[in-house]
Amino acid sequence: MQYQWDFGFLLQYKGLVGIGALYTVGFTILTALSGLAVGCLVALLRLSQWRAATWVVTAFIEVFRCTPVLVQLVWCYYALPMLTGLELTPATAAFLTLTLYGASFYGEIIRGGIISVDLGQWDAGRALGMRRSQLMRRVVLPQAFRRMVPPLVNQTVLQLKNTSLLSVLAVPDLLYQGQLITSASYRPLETYTMIAVIYFAILFPLTRLAHRLEARPGH
Amino acid sequence: MSNTRMIELIGVQKSFGTLQVLKDISLTVDKGAVVALIGPSGSGKSTLLRSINLLTVPNSGYIRVGDHAMDFSSTQTLPRDRELAAFRARTGMVFQGFNLFPHMTVEQNVMEGAVTVLRTPKAEARELALSLLGKVGLADKAAMRPDSLSGGQKQRVAIARALAMKPEVMLFDEATSALDPELVGEVLAVIRSLAADGMTMLLVTHEMAFARDVADRVVFMRDGCVVEEGEARQVIEQPAHPATQAFLSHFHNGLS
Ligand SMILES: Nc1ncnc2c1ncn2[C@@H]1O[C@H](COP(=O)(O)OP(=O)(O)O)[C@@H](O)[C@H]1O
Ligand SMILES: [Mg+2]
Numbered sequence: 001m002q003y004q005w006d007f008g009f010l011l012q013y014k015g016l017v018g019i020g021a022l023y024t025v026g027f028t029i030l031t032a033l034s035g036l037a038v039g040c041l042v043a044l045l046r047l048s049q050w051r052a053a054t055w056v057v058t059a060f061i062e063v064f065r066c067t068p069v070l071v072q073l074v075w076c077y078y079a080l081p082m083l084t085g086l087e088l089t090p091a092t093a094a095f096l097t098l099t100l101y102g103a104s105f106y107g108e109i110i111r112g113g114i115i116s117v118d119l120g121q122w123d124a125g126r127a128l129g130m131r132r133s134q135l136m137r138r139v140v141l142p143q144a145f146r147r148m149v150p151p152l153v154n155q156t157v158l159q160l161k162n163t164s165l166l167s168v169l170a171v172p173d174l175l176y177q178g179q180l181i182t183s184a185s186y187r188p189l190e191t192y193t194m195i196a197v198i199y200f201a202i203l204f205p206l207t208r209l210a211h212r213l214e215a216r217p218g219h
Numbered sequence: 220m221s222n223t224r225m226i227e228l229i230g231v232q233k234s235f236g237t238l239q240v241l242k243d244i245s246l247t248v249d250k251g252a253v254v255a256l257i258g259p260s261g262s263g264k265s266t267l268l269r270s271i272n273l274l275t276v277p278n279s280g281y282i283r284v285g286d287h288a289m290d291f292s293s294t295q296t297l298p299r300d301r302e303l304a305a306f307r308a309r310t311g312m313v314f315q316g317f318n319l320f321p322h323m324t325v326e327q328n329v330m331e332g333a334v335t336v337l338r339t340p341k342a343e344a345r346e347l348a349l350s351l352l353g354k355v356g357l358a359d360k361a362a363m364r365p366d367s368l369s370g371g372q373k374q375r376v377a378i379a380r381a382l383a384m385k386p387e388v389m390l391f392d393e394a395t396s397a398l399d400p401e402l403v404g405e406v407l408a409v410i411r412s413l414a415a416d417g418m419t420m421l422l423v424t425h426e427m428a429f430a431r432d433v434a435d436r437v438v439f440m441r442d443g444c445v446v447e448e449g450e451a452r453q454v455i456e457q458p459a460h461p462a463t464q465a466f467l468s469h470f471h472n473g474l475s
Contacts, residue, residue: 124318124377126274128332128384129308132300138335142322 007190013181020177021198027173028160031095035102035159036152042107047114057107064104069162073097077169090169102159109151113144153210157203164199174198224283225250225388225419226271230292231280233266240266241277242443248388251417255430255451258440259466264423267440268390271421272310273303284310285387308336311381315393317373319365325352325376326361332384344383351379355409371402375409382413389413391422407433427470431455439463 010017045057064072077093080086088096117140125135167176178195182188226248233241240263248254256264269275271282273289276297281290287306289298298306320328329348333339339347352358355375365373374394381389391410395403407429414420414433424430430437430451437454439447439462447460458464 118318120314120316120318121320123274123312123314124320124380126304127272127307127310127312127314127381129304129306129336130332131304134304134335138331139320143320146322 003189005190006187007194009185009187010181010190010194013177013185016177016181017174017194017198019172020174020195021202023166023171023173023176024160024163024199025202027094027098027163027166027171028156031098031102031163032156032159034095034099035106038099038103039106039110042103043110043114046107046111060100061104061107064101065108069097069101070165070168072101073165073168090166090171094163094166094169094171098159098162101162102155105155105158106152109148109155110144112151113148114140116147117143150210150214153206153213157206157210160203160206161199223249225252225285226421227281227283227288228267228271229281231267231270231277231282233263233270233275233277240443241270244280244443244445246438246445246448248419248421249435250419252436253414253420253422253434255434255437256421256423256440257425257427257430257437257466258446262440263443264440265392268312268392268421268423271388271390272307272312273298274307274312276303304336308332308384309387311378311384311386311389313374313377313381313389313391313394315396317365317370317377317397319373319376319380321365323365324361325357325363325365325368328365328376329379329383332380337384347383348379351382352376354382354412355379356405369402370398371405374398374406378406378409378413387419389418389420389422391420391424393423393425395424395426425470427455427467439466441466 042057042061045053046061048054073094076097077088077090080093081088121139121143122135125139130138163173164175166173167179170176172180174195178191182191185191224247226246228244228246231241231244232239244267246267256267258264266275270277271284273282277291279291281288281292283289284306287309289302289306319325320331323331326345326348329351330341330344333344333347334341349358349361352361355378357372357375357379360368360372360376365376368376378389378394394410395406398406403426407426410420410422411433422430422434434451436449437451438445439454439458439460441462447454447458447463449459454463455467458467
């Protein structure tokens, strides 16, 4: 059996593919940013002396780390409205889930970076009379950041891959558009190959970047 | 409150969990005086030094540096971030492990306190940093990163960094203990010059000859208590207390 490859027909769907790529990349960027913001908060609360907050945040992190994103996504879209009476659009549910999921991982990376900074650095900053915010901004975070960047990039690679799960909620990401094209063209082989190649083309430079940053000697 | 006393501690106590590390310590340091704090490892010297600038907050007692005082006997609430910072800004501290900021140049290290804490304009802070680096003999290293310096040079930068805050008091916690023997002298020389300038200093040290020659007074601590205190030469050469005698007997070959 000889399969006749034919990628030419895909040209007519380039608009659909473009929208899909836009959704995939857009959701990644948005949820990486919101996830980082919430992640910072998560890290600071986990590092705080405030016991109740530490406990709540630890529980949050474990829930999101120990359940599959797909389950979180479906739960957030189908189950959460039943609990709260609040209807979420698929995009909102997806944004919410990926933000919190990202935050639980980003938060741990940020916390790890912060606690990896030598205690002597905290002493030195405090001894100069720095306030907590100055100490963080001038001494701790610049050093922690160098160590955080490679794992943060890696986590963002995962974040982008996870956006493919949005297709389950009919959010028109790359994979969902691929499904649309397949059902119209009956050519899953070319379609899904192209989808995979697009993911690869986006992610390969990112993983290279993470690799370079990891290999870089430094503090 | 006496003007001649720069540091005053009354009844300072500190416990870590069930371990009582400072047991009712009272101590004064006169303005312009150099006091050496000696004693066996684990006796609470570092904890005492750190209590003076509240890097370690005592459980009870009274601490005064210059005309800033904190009383921990009455209040249950810990001082707030702002108060702690303001209190610490008036004392300089030098650590055994240098603790220079590795992401900044030597000059930036020295400027950091002035710029961030005192809000000194950058140009002025840079001028100050360069003059202090000159004072510790490292003007030519201003643009270097700390990790390219020797231990002795690092410690001299750390001293310049502390001096840039124009502190009323300098605290040294075993400033030469992490150094190779041949580098100890250059750091001690800087401390000696500060003493000559009239800086009030409290230093934890194992350099007994240095303590004898440079310090005015020596305080011997053991198990969280001040066991003996007196004029430096007196305590080091003719200690009165058996515990001080036993401790100093380990050093006598270095005390010619
Ligand atoms: N942050 C801390 N937590 C618990 N124990 C500590 C802490 N800092 C010091 N200690 C303990 O307090 C005692 C005195 O320590 P330290 O003040 O460092 O003594 P020294 O400087 O004289 O060697 C030691 O037993 C040490 O283990
Ligand atoms: Mg010590």
